[in-house]
Amino acid sequence: MSGLNERNCAEVICAVTLQDWQPLFALIPAIEAAVVSGERDGGGSSQDHTPDLAMGTQESLVSQFITIVYDIPIMIGFDWARWDAGRAMVAGGLFDYDSVDLVTKCKLISAIVRNDRFCDGALASSFASGIMYKIIRSIEDEVRGRGGAKAAWGGGG
Helix, strand or coil: CCEECCCCHHHHHHHCCCHHHHHHHCCCCHHHHHHHHHHHHHCCEEEEEEEECHHHHHHHHHHHHHHHHHCCCCCCCCCHHCCCHHHHHHHCCCCCCHHHHHHHHHHHCCCCHHHHHHHCCCCHHHHHHHHHHHHHHHHHHHHHHHHCCCCCCCCCC
């Protein structure tokens, strides 16, 4: 673990540059493909005969994603298992991630990744359901919107 915790995460995450975020943003097309795959009923292929995202591709995406979020670093050590507000944000898939700050979005990613250790497939499911796509797109919008300027992030969540 990177040593990132609730006390120092805002300062560290605020210092992450647009260039540092690029590997995560580069995964967006693959995550979009995982969302499309997850929306299909019964597996196989879509009616236009586009193949589903292969299991090996999905495993590769999950592996790449985990490496990237630790390398940036945005994995925050906190009591994610007792974070009811975070659980509510991802329940149902209708939450507006633009309504929370960057630290909270990183806490959501941290909680989902850590939960995957105990609930195998939780991370892949967050890709297939579109939740991770929405979180990362919201991060990208926020990071690009701030233009690389350092801002004071709230502790949110």
